[in-house]
Amino acid sequence: MKIAILGKGNVGARLGALFSSANGIDHVVTYSTRTNVAEIAKQGEMLVLAVPYSSVASLVPDLQDYVDGKIIIDATNPLNSSDWSPLEDVGYGAKSGAEAIQIQLPQAKIVKAFNTIFADNLTEDRKTDVTVFVAGDDAEARRVVHELATSSGFDSVVETGPLMTSRYLEAMAHLNIQLAVGMGHGTNTGFAYVERTGGGDEEQK
Numbered sequence: 001m002k003i004a005i006l007g008k009g010n011v012g013a014r015l016g017a018l019f020s021s022a023n024g025i026d027h028v029v030t031y032s033t034r035t036n037v038a039e040i041a042k043q044g045e046m047l048v049l050a051v052p053y054s055s056v057a058s059l060v061p062d063l064q065d066y067v068d069g070k071i072i073i074d075a076t077n078p079l080n081s082s083d084w085s086p087l088e089d090v091g092y093g094a095k096s097g098a099e100a101i102q103i104q105l106p107q108a109k110i111v112k113a114f115n116t117i118f119a120d121n122l123t124e125d126r127k128t129d130v131t132v133f134v135a136g137d138d139a140e141a142r143r144v145v146h147e148l149a150t151s152s153g154f155d156s157v158v159e160t161g162p163l164m165t166s167r168y169l170e171a172m173a174h175l176n177i178q179l180a181v182g183m184g185h186g187t188n189t190g191f192a193y194v195e196r197t198g199g200g201d202e203e204q205k
């Protein structure tokens, strides 16, 4: 698959490296600069948003002609750039940043993923114990991103349901930053979802 990554910073470059080395699948990864977003988006069969959330609105005009029916993985988090605190209002009331992007690009299939994982964990040696959470309204698009994450070596991938659940994923990212920066745990940290077989409700009966 041709994967176009918009933004080649900490997240974009590392995700691109992992996607390029996906198990048994040949992905061609290209990266945009600030000046060729439309051209790179046109070439991509799947897109990844790895720019600051505050830049996304300015990319929309470049994207709108080239994203019809395409999956756009949204790895962004709506933050205030001054101190990484949560952006209180993404411009669409209580909606998440991902839902706001879906409203601006209704012809695309927005799938929220990777936003809860620090770039420090998007590496060959650290990716296996953090969970990739995947949210999106299109179940097939969620499945494709789920498979991309699995083939890229993430052992734990969990679908959270419709795009509305991005609200929870963006809140998780804010908690991630608070733990890392506010509480001093650093960025070599992350969330892992534990799912045991058996037990739970059954055991309590």
Ligand SMILES: NC(=O)c1ccc[n+]([C@@H]2O[C@H](COP(=O)([O-])OP(=O)(O)OC[C@H]3O[C@@H](n4cnc5c(N)ncnc54)[C@H](OP(=O)(O)O)[C@@H]3O)[C@@H](O)[C@H]2O)c1
Pocket (backbone or CB within 6 Å): 006, 007, 008, 009, 010, 011, 012, 032, 033, 034, 035, 037, 049, 050, 051, 052, 053, 055, 058, 059, 075, 076, 077, 078, 079, 114, 115, 116, 117, 118, 119, 120
């Ligand atoms: N860092 C993390 O651990 C982490 C984890 C999860 C999610 N995220 C989210 O992922 C996104 C990227 O974070 P990052 O840490 O990778 O940021 P970063 O290192 O600052 O990289 C941002 C990239 O976006 C590009 N960019 C900025 N504005 C642009 C525009 N208008 N048009 C095209 N490209 C533009 C930058 O290009 P230039 O080099 O030209 O500035 C750079 O390549 C953010 O939304 C962040 O909240 C980050």
